[in-house]
Amino acid sequence: MANKVIYAVYEDPEVLKSAARKLITAGVNVRDVFSPFPVHGIDPILGLKRTRLGIVSFMFGVFGLSLAVLGTYYMSIYDWPMNIGGKPNQYYYQNVTGFVPVLFEFTVLCAAHGMAITYLIRNKTLPGMPARNPDPRSTDDKFIIELRTADNQHHAPEAITGMLRETPVFEINERQC
Protein backbone atom coordinates (compact mmCIF):
# COMPACT_ATOMS: atom_id res chain seq x y z
CA MET A 1 0.00 0.00 0.00
CA ALA A 2 1.37 3.36 -0.97
CA ASN A 3 1.87 5.68 1.93
CA LYS A 4 0.28 9.03 1.53
CA VAL A 5 0.73 12.31 3.31
CA ILE A 6 -2.28 14.57 3.75
CA TYR A 7 -2.04 18.32 4.26
CA ALA A 8 -5.09 20.05 5.63
CA VAL A 9 -4.81 23.81 5.14
CA TYR A 10 -6.65 26.19 7.48
CA GLU A 11 -6.96 29.93 7.50
CA ASP A 12 -7.21 30.54 11.22
CA PRO A 13 -5.22 29.22 14.19
CA GLU A 14 -8.33 28.76 16.33
CA VAL A 15 -10.01 26.70 13.60
CA LEU A 16 -6.84 24.65 13.25
CA LYS A 17 -6.79 24.05 16.98
CA SER A 18 -10.36 22.79 17.12
CA ALA A 19 -9.79 20.61 14.02
CA ALA A 20 -6.64 19.11 15.52
CA ARG A 21 -8.46 18.48 18.77
CA LYS A 22 -11.27 16.74 16.89
CA LEU A 23 -8.89 14.52 14.92
CA ILE A 24 -6.90 13.53 17.97
CA THR A 25 -10.01 12.71 19.97
CA ALA A 26 -11.04 10.45 17.08
CA GLY A 27 -7.72 8.64 17.45
CA VAL A 28 -6.02 10.05 14.37
CA ASN A 29 -2.29 10.56 14.69
CA VAL A 30 -1.30 14.11 13.70
CA ARG A 31 2.31 14.14 12.49
CA ASP A 32 2.97 17.87 12.63
CA VAL A 33 1.51 21.35 12.39
CA PHE A 34 2.99 24.22 10.39
CA SER A 35 2.10 27.81 11.16
CA PRO A 36 3.53 31.26 10.44
CA PHE A 37 3.76 32.01 14.17
CA PRO A 38 3.62 29.95 17.37
CA VAL A 39 0.01 28.95 17.97
CA HIS A 40 -0.81 29.41 21.64
CA GLY A 41 -2.17 26.26 23.25
CA ILE A 42 -1.41 23.81 20.43
CA ASP A 43 1.22 21.88 22.44
CA PRO A 44 -1.16 20.14 24.87
CA ILE A 45 -3.52 19.28 21.99
CA LEU A 46 -0.75 17.59 20.02
CA GLY A 47 0.64 16.08 23.22
CA LEU A 48 4.05 17.63 22.67
CA LYS A 49 6.55 17.22 25.47
CA ARG A 50 7.68 20.31 27.33
CA THR A 51 10.74 21.91 25.83
CA ARG A 52 14.08 21.20 27.47
CA LEU A 53 15.61 24.36 26.02
CA GLY A 54 15.64 25.97 29.47
CA ILE A 55 17.89 23.22 30.80
CA VAL A 56 20.20 23.62 27.81
CA SER A 57 20.33 27.34 28.44
CA PHE A 58 21.20 26.79 32.10
CA MET A 59 23.96 24.37 31.18
CA PHE A 60 25.42 26.81 28.67
CA GLY A 61 25.26 29.47 31.38
CA VAL A 62 27.18 27.29 33.83
CA PHE A 63 29.67 26.49 31.08
CA GLY A 64 30.13 30.20 30.32
CA LEU A 65 30.58 31.05 33.98
CA SER A 66 33.19 28.33 34.44
CA LEU A 67 35.04 29.39 31.33
CA ALA A 68 35.00 33.03 32.47
CA VAL A 69 36.32 32.08 35.91
CA LEU A 70 39.09 30.08 34.30
CA GLY A 71 39.87 32.86 31.85
CA THR A 72 39.99 35.69 34.38
CA TYR A 73 42.03 33.54 36.76
CA TYR A 74 44.56 32.54 34.14
CA MET A 75 44.90 35.95 32.50
CA SER A 76 44.73 38.36 35.42
CA ILE A 77 45.93 36.35 38.41
CA TYR A 78 48.16 33.50 37.26
CA ASP A 79 49.82 34.49 34.04
CA TRP A 80 50.12 38.26 34.27
CA PRO A 81 48.79 39.83 37.48
CA MET A 82 47.91 43.39 36.61
CA ASN A 83 47.86 46.28 39.02
CA ILE A 84 44.69 48.20 38.22
CA GLY A 85 44.05 51.05 40.61
CA GLY A 86 46.01 49.28 43.33
CA LYS A 87 43.51 46.46 43.53
CA PRO A 88 44.78 43.25 45.09
CA ASN A 89 45.82 40.69 42.51
CA GLN A 90 47.54 38.05 44.59
CA TYR A 91 44.56 35.76 45.01
CA TYR A 92 41.47 35.26 42.95
CA TYR A 93 38.99 35.84 45.75
CA GLN A 94 40.49 39.23 46.54
CA ASN A 95 39.88 40.48 43.04
CA VAL A 96 36.71 38.62 42.15
CA THR A 97 34.58 41.74 42.66
CA GLY A 98 36.33 43.33 39.72
CA PHE A 99 35.71 40.28 37.59
CA VAL A 100 31.99 40.12 38.30
CA PRO A 101 30.96 42.15 35.21
CA VAL A 102 33.02 39.85 32.98
CA LEU A 103 31.67 36.73 34.65
CA PHE A 104 28.12 38.03 34.31
CA GLU A 105 28.45 39.09 30.68
CA PHE A 106 30.17 35.91 29.61
CA THR A 107 27.54 33.79 31.34
CA VAL A 108 24.78 35.66 29.55
CA LEU A 109 26.62 35.51 26.23
CA CYS A 110 27.09 31.75 26.41
CA ALA A 111 23.59 31.06 27.73
CA ALA A 112 21.88 33.20 25.08
CA HIS A 113 23.97 32.13 22.09
CA GLY A 114 24.05 28.50 23.18
CA MET A 115 20.29 28.47 23.55
CA ALA A 116 19.64 30.21 20.21
CA ILE A 117 22.05 28.00 18.27
CA THR A 118 20.74 24.82 19.92
CA TYR A 119 17.24 25.91 19.00
CA LEU A 120 18.19 26.46 15.36
CA ILE A 121 20.04 23.14 15.12
CA ARG A 122 17.24 21.23 16.82
CA ASN A 123 14.66 22.70 14.47
CA LYS A 124 16.97 22.23 11.48
CA THR A 125 16.57 25.91 10.66
CA LEU A 126 20.14 27.11 10.67
CA PRO A 127 20.74 29.68 7.92
CA GLY A 128 21.18 27.88 4.59
CA MET A 129 19.40 24.71 5.62
CA PRO A 130 16.69 23.54 3.22
CA ALA A 131 13.20 24.51 4.25
CA ARG A 132 11.15 21.60 5.54
CA ASN A 133 7.71 23.10 5.48
CA PRO A 134 5.55 21.45 2.85
CA ASP A 135 3.82 24.56 1.66
CA PRO A 136 5.37 28.02 1.46
CA ARG A 137 2.02 29.54 2.40
CA SER A 138 2.52 28.22 5.94
CA THR A 139 5.03 31.02 6.42
CA ASP A 140 2.48 33.61 5.39
CA ASP A 141 -1.18 33.22 6.32
CA LYS A 142 -2.06 29.50 6.24
CA PHE A 143 -2.05 26.95 9.04
CA ILE A 144 -1.37 23.38 7.98
CA ILE A 145 -1.92 20.02 9.66
CA GLU A 146 0.22 17.17 8.37
CA LEU A 147 -1.12 13.60 8.60
CA ARG A 148 0.43 10.42 7.29
CA THR A 149 -1.40 7.27 6.41
CA ALA A 150 1.59 5.28 7.68
CA ASP A 151 0.86 6.62 11.18
CA ASN A 152 -2.83 5.81 10.90
CA GLN A 153 -3.02 2.19 9.80
CA HIS A 154 -6.36 1.65 11.51
CA HIS A 155 -8.02 4.59 9.72
CA ALA A 156 -8.75 4.44 6.02
CA PRO A 157 -7.32 7.49 4.21
CA GLU A 158 -10.83 8.27 2.93
CA ALA A 159 -12.17 8.28 6.48
CA ILE A 160 -9.49 10.79 7.51
CA THR A 161 -10.22 13.10 4.59
CA GLY A 162 -13.89 12.70 5.39
CA MET A 163 -13.27 13.86 8.90
CA LEU A 164 -11.23 16.79 7.61
CA ARG A 165 -14.02 17.83 5.24
CA GLU A 166 -16.34 18.19 8.22
CA THR A 167 -14.06 20.86 9.69
CA PRO A 168 -13.97 24.35 8.11
CA VAL A 169 -10.92 23.40 6.06
CA PHE A 170 -9.56 25.69 3.33
CA GLU A 171 -8.13 22.92 1.16
CA ILE A 172 -6.83 19.36 1.41
CA ASN A 173 -3.72 18.28 -0.46
CA GLU A 174 -2.53 14.72 -0.77
CA ARG A 175 0.87 13.59 -1.83
CA GLN A 176 2.72 10.32 -2.18
CA CYS A 177 5.67 9.96 0.08
Added chain:
Amino acid sequence: MNFTISKRARTIPLALIIIGLVMAAFGFMGDHTDHKQYTWAAFYANALFFFFISLGALFFYALNHITETGWTILLKRVFEGISTYLPWGVLPILLVLVAGSIGLNHIWPWMDARTVDISDPLHYDAHINKLTPYLNKPFFWIRVILIMAVFVLFARWFRAQSLRMDGETGEALMRSHWKTYMRSVVFILLFAFLSSVMAWDWIMSIDVHWKSALFGWYVFGGIWASGMITAVILVLYLKGKGYLPQVNGSHIQDMGKWMFAVSFLWSYLYFEQYLLTWYTNIPEESAYFFTRNNQHPWLVWGMFFINFALPMVLLMSRDSKRSARYLIGVGIIIFIGHWLDTVQMIMPGALGPHFIRIGILEVGFFVAFLGIFIRTVLAALAKAPLTVVAHPFLEESVHHHI
Protein backbone atom coordinates in the same frame (compact mmCIF):
# COMPACT_ATOMS: atom_id res chain seq x y z
CA MET B 1 -16.67 36.20 46.68
CA ASN B 2 -16.04 38.18 49.80
CA PHE B 3 -13.17 37.52 52.10
CA THR B 4 -13.92 36.90 55.77
CA ILE B 5 -11.09 36.98 58.24
CA SER B 6 -10.81 33.64 59.97
CA LYS B 7 -10.62 33.50 63.74
CA ARG B 8 -6.96 32.58 63.62
CA ALA B 9 -6.17 35.42 61.24
CA ARG B 10 -7.89 37.73 63.72
CA THR B 11 -6.01 36.61 66.83
CA ILE B 12 -2.54 35.97 65.40
CA PRO B 13 -1.86 39.60 64.39
CA LEU B 14 -2.99 40.77 67.82
CA ALA B 15 -0.71 38.21 69.44
CA LEU B 16 2.12 39.35 67.16
CA ILE B 17 1.62 42.98 68.21
CA ILE B 18 1.70 42.07 71.90
CA ILE B 19 4.65 39.68 71.60
CA GLY B 20 6.52 42.21 69.50
CA LEU B 21 5.97 45.04 71.97
CA VAL B 22 7.02 42.82 74.89
CA MET B 23 10.16 41.83 73.01
CA ALA B 24 10.88 45.45 72.18
CA ALA B 25 10.41 46.41 75.82
CA PHE B 26 12.88 43.72 76.84
CA GLY B 27 15.25 44.97 74.21
CA PHE B 28 14.84 48.54 75.43
CA MET B 29 15.68 47.55 79.00
CA GLY B 30 18.55 45.40 77.81
CA ASP B 31 21.93 46.98 78.17
CA HIS B 32 22.82 49.06 75.16
CA THR B 33 25.36 51.77 75.26
CA ASP B 34 22.99 54.08 73.45
CA HIS B 35 19.61 52.52 73.97
CA LYS B 36 17.47 55.56 73.25
CA GLN B 37 18.99 56.03 69.83
CA TYR B 38 18.97 52.26 69.32
CA THR B 39 15.24 52.07 69.96
CA TRP B 40 14.45 54.94 67.62
CA ALA B 41 16.58 53.45 64.85
CA ALA B 42 15.11 49.95 65.22
CA PHE B 43 11.61 51.41 65.21
CA TYR B 44 12.42 53.53 62.17
CA ALA B 45 13.93 50.65 60.16
CA ASN B 46 10.81 48.54 60.65
CA ALA B 47 8.45 51.43 60.01
CA LEU B 48 10.24 52.02 56.71
CA PHE B 49 10.25 48.35 55.74
CA PHE B 50 6.49 47.95 56.00
CA PHE B 51 5.87 51.32 54.39
CA PHE B 52 8.08 50.17 51.50
CA ILE B 53 6.02 47.01 51.07
CA SER B 54 2.80 48.92 50.60
CA LEU B 55 4.54 51.45 48.39
CA GLY B 56 5.94 48.65 46.23
CA ALA B 57 2.47 47.17 45.84
CA LEU B 58 1.09 50.59 44.90
CA PHE B 59 3.85 51.08 42.34
CA PHE B 60 3.22 47.71 40.72
CA TYR B 61 -0.51 48.44 40.70
CA ALA B 62 0.02 51.72 38.85
CA LEU B 63 2.55 50.08 36.54
CA ASN B 64 -0.05 47.51 35.55
CA HIS B 65 -2.45 50.29 34.68
CA ILE B 66 -0.07 52.21 32.46
CA THR B 67 1.01 49.06 30.63
CA GLU B 68 -2.66 47.99 30.44
CA THR B 69 -1.73 44.57 31.75
CA GLY B 70 -4.64 42.18 31.60
CA TRP B 71 -3.71 39.20 33.71
CA THR B 72 -3.26 41.04 37.02
CA ILE B 73 -6.86 42.26 37.16
CA LEU B 74 -7.94 39.24 39.23
CA LEU B 75 -5.23 40.15 41.74
CA LYS B 76 -6.05 43.87 41.73
CA ARG B 77 -7.72 43.80 45.13
CA VAL B 78 -4.72 42.07 46.68
CA PHE B 79 -2.43 44.92 45.63
CA GLU B 80 -5.01 47.45 46.77
CA GLY B 81 -5.23 45.63 50.08
CA ILE B 82 -1.48 45.90 50.60
CA SER B 83 -1.47 49.57 49.62
CA THR B 84 -4.17 50.42 52.18
CA TYR B 85 -1.47 50.09 54.80
CA LEU B 86 0.27 53.10 53.24
CA PRO B 87 -1.74 55.88 54.98
CA TRP B 88 -1.05 54.16 58.32
CA GLY B 89 2.52 53.35 57.42
CA VAL B 90 3.50 57.00 57.05
CA LEU B 91 2.50 57.77 60.66
CA PRO B 92 5.38 55.99 62.48
CA ILE B 93 7.84 57.42 59.96
CA LEU B 94 6.42 60.87 60.57
CA LEU B 95 6.85 60.30 64.30
CA VAL B 96 10.55 59.48 63.91
CA LEU B 97 11.13 62.38 61.54
CA VAL B 98 9.44 64.83 63.93
CA ALA B 99 11.41 63.42 66.85
CA GLY B 100 14.58 63.82 64.83
CA SER B 101 13.71 67.39 63.94
CA ILE B 102 13.13 68.44 67.54
CA GLY B 103 16.20 66.63 68.77
CA LEU B 104 14.65 63.62 70.51
CA ASN B 105 16.82 61.33 68.42
CA HIS B 106 20.04 61.83 66.53
CA ILE B 107 19.53 59.58 63.55
CA TRP B 108 20.20 62.43 61.13
CA PRO B 109 23.38 64.23 62.15
CA TRP B 110 22.63 67.24 59.94
CA MET B 111 19.46 67.99 61.94
CA ASP B 112 21.64 69.04 64.84
CA ALA B 113 22.00 72.85 64.51
CA ARG B 114 25.44 72.72 66.10
CA THR B 115 26.89 70.99 63.03
CA VAL B 116 26.40 74.12 60.95
CA ASP B 117 27.36 76.58 63.66
CA ILE B 118 30.87 77.77 62.82
CA SER B 119 31.33 79.24 66.31
CA ASP B 120 31.08 75.75 67.77
CA PRO B 121 34.32 74.12 66.61
CA LEU B 122 33.61 70.90 68.49
CA HIS B 123 30.50 70.06 66.46
CA TYR B 124 30.91 72.16 63.33
CA ASP B 125 31.07 70.08 60.17
CA ALA B 126 32.16 71.88 57.02
CA HIS B 127 30.69 69.20 54.79
CA ILE B 128 27.24 69.41 56.36
CA ASN B 129 27.48 73.19 56.21
CA LYS B 130 28.05 72.92 52.48
CA LEU B 131 24.88 70.84 52.11
CA THR B 132 22.58 73.31 53.93
CA PRO B 133 20.94 74.61 50.73
CA TYR B 134 19.40 71.18 50.35
CA LEU B 135 19.52 69.66 53.81
CA ASN B 136 17.81 72.27 55.93
CA LYS B 137 14.75 71.61 58.03
CA PRO B 138 12.17 73.81 56.25
CA PHE B 139 13.01 72.46 52.80
CA PHE B 140 13.29 68.93 54.20
CA TRP B 141 9.80 69.17 55.67
CA ILE B 142 8.35 70.52 52.45
CA ARG B 143 9.73 67.44 50.72
CA VAL B 144 8.50 65.09 53.45
CA ILE B 145 4.98 66.50 53.27
CA LEU B 146 5.02 66.41 49.47
CA ILE B 147 6.22 62.81 49.31
CA MET B 148 3.80 61.54 51.92
CA ALA B 149 0.86 63.51 50.54
CA VAL B 150 1.40 62.26 47.00
CA PHE B 151 1.75 58.63 48.00
CA VAL B 152 -1.15 58.64 50.44
CA LEU B 153 -3.52 60.57 48.19
CA PHE B 154 -2.83 58.37 45.20
CA ALA B 155 -3.19 55.19 47.25
CA ARG B 156 -6.55 56.35 48.56
CA TRP B 157 -7.71 57.57 45.16
CA PHE B 158 -6.83 54.32 43.39
CA ARG B 159 -8.67 52.33 46.01
CA ALA B 160 -11.77 54.54 45.87
CA GLN B 161 -11.77 54.50 42.07
CA SER B 162 -11.50 50.72 41.98
CA LEU B 163 -14.46 50.38 44.34
CA ARG B 164 -16.43 52.85 42.21
CA MET B 165 -15.71 50.81 39.08
CA ASP B 166 -17.34 47.76 40.66
CA GLY B 167 -20.75 49.33 40.09
CA GLU B 168 -20.15 50.57 36.56
CA THR B 169 -20.72 49.10 33.12
CA GLY B 170 -20.26 50.02 29.46
CA GLU B 171 -19.18 53.56 28.63
CA ALA B 172 -18.87 54.70 32.23
CA LEU B 173 -16.56 51.78 33.01
CA MET B 174 -14.32 52.56 30.05
CA ARG B 175 -14.16 56.21 31.10
CA SER B 176 -13.20 55.19 34.64
CA HIS B 177 -10.58 52.84 33.27
CA TRP B 178 -9.11 55.61 31.14
CA LYS B 179 -9.09 57.94 34.13
CA THR B 180 -7.25 55.35 36.22
CA TYR B 181 -4.79 54.98 33.36
CA MET B 182 -4.10 58.73 33.23
CA ARG B 183 -3.74 59.02 37.00
CA SER B 184 -1.37 56.05 36.97
CA VAL B 185 0.83 57.82 34.44
CA VAL B 186 0.96 60.87 36.70
CA PHE B 187 1.66 58.70 39.71
CA ILE B 188 4.50 56.79 38.04
CA LEU B 189 6.12 60.05 36.96
CA LEU B 190 5.86 61.47 40.47
CA PHE B 191 6.99 58.19 41.98
CA ALA B 192 10.05 58.03 39.75
CA PHE B 193 11.19 61.34 41.14
CA LEU B 194 9.87 61.26 44.69
CA SER B 195 11.03 57.73 45.51
CA SER B 196 14.60 58.82 44.84
CA VAL B 197 14.18 62.00 46.85
CA MET B 198 12.67 59.92 49.64
CA ALA B 199 15.64 57.56 49.61
CA TRP B 200 18.11 60.44 49.77
CA ASP B 201 16.27 62.33 52.48
CA TRP B 202 15.08 59.59 54.76
CA ILE B 203 17.91 57.10 54.42
CA MET B 204 20.98 58.42 52.61
CA SER B 205 21.20 61.56 54.73
CA ILE B 206 21.74 59.37 57.81
CA ASP B 207 25.23 58.76 56.45
CA VAL B 208 25.45 62.42 55.59
CA HIS B 209 29.04 62.34 54.42
CA TRP B 210 28.28 59.74 51.83
CA LYS B 211 26.57 60.16 48.50
CA SER B 212 25.58 57.65 45.89
CA ALA B 213 23.80 58.50 42.66
CA LEU B 214 22.42 54.98 42.53
CA PHE B 215 20.98 54.95 46.03
CA GLY B 216 17.44 55.93 45.03
CA TRP B 217 17.24 53.11 42.55
CA TYR B 218 18.71 50.63 44.96
CA VAL B 219 16.07 51.53 47.54
CA PHE B 220 13.44 51.37 44.81
CA GLY B 221 14.62 47.84 43.90
CA GLY B 222 14.09 46.84 47.51
CA ILE B 223 10.67 48.55 47.59
CA TRP B 224 9.49 46.72 44.52
CA ALA B 225 10.93 43.35 45.57
CA SER B 226 9.44 43.39 49.06
CA GLY B 227 6.06 44.54 47.70
CA MET B 228 6.07 41.76 45.13
CA ILE B 229 7.04 39.07 47.63
CA THR B 230 4.31 40.14 50.01
CA ALA B 231 1.75 40.05 47.20
CA VAL B 232 2.82 36.54 46.22
CA ILE B 233 2.58 35.28 49.79
CA LEU B 234 -0.80 36.94 50.27
CA VAL B 235 -2.22 35.53 47.03
CA LEU B 236 -1.04 32.04 47.95
CA TYR B 237 -2.50 32.41 51.44
CA LEU B 238 -5.88 33.45 50.02
CA LYS B 239 -5.74 30.67 47.45
CA GLY B 240 -4.93 28.15 50.17
CA LYS B 241 -8.04 29.31 52.06
CA GLY B 242 -10.15 28.65 48.98
CA TYR B 243 -10.54 32.26 47.86
CA LEU B 244 -9.65 33.59 44.42
CA PRO B 245 -10.91 30.43 42.63
CA GLN B 246 -10.27 31.93 39.20
CA VAL B 247 -6.58 32.51 39.86
CA ASN B 248 -4.86 29.63 38.10
CA GLY B 249 -1.35 28.23 37.84
CA SER B 250 -0.42 30.73 35.15
CA HIS B 251 -1.15 33.68 37.42
CA ILE B 252 0.90 32.11 40.19
CA GLN B 253 3.76 31.36 37.84
CA ASP B 254 3.77 34.92 36.51
CA MET B 255 3.81 36.29 40.04
CA GLY B 256 6.72 33.96 40.77
CA LYS B 257 8.48 35.26 37.67
CA TRP B 258 8.09 38.81 38.92
CA MET B 259 9.51 37.84 42.28
CA PHE B 260 12.45 36.22 40.49
CA ALA B 261 12.99 39.16 38.14
CA VAL B 262 12.70 41.87 40.75
CA SER B 263 15.15 40.03 43.01
CA PHE B 264 17.60 40.30 40.14
CA LEU B 265 16.85 43.99 39.70
CA TRP B 266 17.58 44.61 43.35
CA SER B 267 20.77 42.52 43.28
CA TYR B 268 21.97 44.27 40.17
CA LEU B 269 21.49 47.72 41.68
CA TYR B 270 22.97 46.78 45.05
CA PHE B 271 26.00 45.20 43.50
CA GLU B 272 26.53 47.95 40.95
CA GLN B 273 26.63 50.52 43.74
CA TYR B 274 29.06 48.35 45.70
CA LEU B 275 31.22 47.55 42.70
CA LEU B 276 31.77 51.16 41.66
CA THR B 277 32.68 52.15 45.20
CA TRP B 278 34.98 49.14 45.56
CA TYR B 279 36.75 49.97 42.33
CA THR B 280 37.31 53.66 42.89
CA ASN B 281 38.06 53.23 46.59
CA ILE B 282 37.63 56.90 47.47
CA PRO B 283 37.58 57.24 51.28
CA GLU B 284 34.38 59.30 51.53
CA GLU B 285 32.54 56.77 49.39
CA SER B 286 33.89 53.60 50.91
CA ALA B 287 33.07 54.85 54.42
CA TYR B 288 29.50 53.67 53.92
CA PHE B 289 30.57 50.16 53.01
CA PHE B 290 33.24 50.15 55.66
CA THR B 291 30.64 50.51 58.42
CA ARG B 292 28.52 47.83 56.80
CA ASN B 293 30.27 45.25 54.65
CA ASN B 294 33.52 45.39 56.62
CA GLN B 295 32.14 45.55 60.14
CA HIS B 296 29.15 43.29 59.59
CA PRO B 297 30.23 41.01 56.76
CA TRP B 298 27.94 38.18 57.78
CA LEU B 299 24.89 40.43 57.98
CA VAL B 300 25.46 42.23 54.69
CA TRP B 301 26.82 39.41 52.54
CA GLY B 302 24.36 36.98 54.09
CA MET B 303 21.57 39.38 53.18
CA PHE B 304 22.95 39.66 49.65
CA PHE B 305 23.16 35.89 49.37
CA ILE B 306 19.55 35.46 50.53
CA ASN B 307 18.22 38.14 48.22
CA PHE B 308 20.22 37.21 45.16
CA ALA B 309 21.54 33.67 45.11
CA LEU B 310 18.58 31.97 46.77
CA PRO B 311 15.85 33.27 44.43
CA MET B 312 18.14 32.71 41.44
CA VAL B 313 18.70 29.06 42.20
CA LEU B 314 15.40 28.23 43.85
CA LEU B 315 13.01 30.03 41.50
CA MET B 316 14.66 29.27 38.19
CA SER B 317 12.59 26.28 37.12
CA ARG B 318 8.99 26.37 36.02
CA ASP B 319 7.78 23.83 38.56
CA SER B 320 9.19 25.78 41.48
CA LYS B 321 7.06 28.79 40.53
CA ARG B 322 3.93 26.67 40.30
CA SER B 323 4.17 24.94 43.65
CA ALA B 324 2.38 27.03 46.29
CA ARG B 325 4.17 25.60 49.32
CA TYR B 326 7.58 25.95 47.73
CA LEU B 327 6.87 29.51 46.57
CA ILE B 328 5.62 30.55 50.03
CA GLY B 329 8.73 29.05 51.64
CA VAL B 330 11.11 30.85 49.31
CA GLY B 331 8.99 34.02 49.55
CA ILE B 332 9.25 34.13 53.33
CA ILE B 333 13.02 33.66 53.20
CA ILE B 334 13.47 36.53 50.72
CA PHE B 335 11.01 38.63 52.71
CA ILE B 336 13.33 38.31 55.70
CA GLY B 337 16.25 39.00 53.39
CA HIS B 338 14.78 42.34 52.40
CA TRP B 339 14.05 43.14 56.02
CA LEU B 340 17.75 42.55 56.74
CA ASP B 341 18.51 44.87 53.84
CA THR B 342 16.41 47.67 55.33
CA VAL B 343 17.95 47.12 58.76
CA GLN B 344 21.48 47.33 57.40
CA MET B 345 20.56 50.56 55.58
CA ILE B 346 19.54 52.25 58.83
CA MET B 347 21.21 50.73 61.86
CA PRO B 348 24.96 50.95 61.14
CA GLY B 349 24.48 54.51 59.90
CA ALA B 350 22.37 55.67 62.83
CA LEU B 351 24.39 53.95 65.56
CA GLY B 352 27.87 53.70 64.15
CA PRO B 353 30.04 51.44 66.30
CA HIS B 354 27.20 50.95 68.80
CA PHE B 355 25.47 48.65 66.40
CA ILE B 356 26.93 45.22 67.14
CA ARG B 357 24.37 42.77 65.80
CA ILE B 358 20.66 42.50 65.20
CA GLY B 359 19.06 42.15 68.60
CA ILE B 360 15.71 41.55 70.22
CA LEU B 361 14.73 45.19 69.72
CA GLU B 362 14.74 45.05 65.92
CA VAL B 363 13.03 41.68 65.89
CA GLY B 364 10.46 42.84 68.43
CA PHE B 365 9.51 45.89 66.41
CA PHE B 366 9.45 43.73 63.29
CA VAL B 367 6.98 41.33 64.88
CA ALA B 368 4.80 44.17 66.16
CA PHE B 369 4.75 45.95 62.80
CA LEU B 370 4.03 42.67 61.06
CA GLY B 371 0.97 42.24 63.28
CA ILE B 372 -0.29 45.73 62.48
CA PHE B 373 0.42 45.25 58.80
CA ILE B 374 -1.41 41.91 58.55
CA ARG B 375 -4.37 43.30 60.48
CA THR B 376 -4.69 46.38 58.26
CA VAL B 377 -4.32 44.47 55.02
CA LEU B 378 -6.75 41.68 55.91
CA ALA B 379 -9.30 44.20 57.17
CA ALA B 380 -9.07 46.05 53.85
CA LEU B 381 -9.44 42.82 51.88
CA ALA B 382 -12.57 41.90 53.82
CA LYS B 383 -14.23 45.23 52.99
CA ALA B 384 -14.68 44.68 49.24
CA PRO B 385 -15.24 41.76 46.86
CA LEU B 386 -11.95 39.91 46.58
CA THR B 387 -11.99 40.01 42.79
CA VAL B 388 -13.16 43.11 40.98
CA VAL B 389 -16.73 42.94 39.73
CA ALA B 390 -16.24 44.93 36.57
CA HIS B 391 -13.15 45.79 34.59
CA PRO B 392 -12.50 45.94 30.84
CA PHE B 393 -9.73 43.35 31.18
CA LEU B 394 -11.44 41.06 33.68
CA GLU B 395 -12.26 38.45 31.04
CA GLU B 396 -8.70 38.45 29.76
CA SER B 397 -7.41 37.90 33.25
CA VAL B 398 -9.76 34.99 33.90
CA HIS B 399 -8.50 33.24 30.77
CA HIS B 400 -4.85 33.97 31.45
CA HIS B 401 -2.79 31.06 30.17
CA ILE B 402 0.92 30.87 29.50
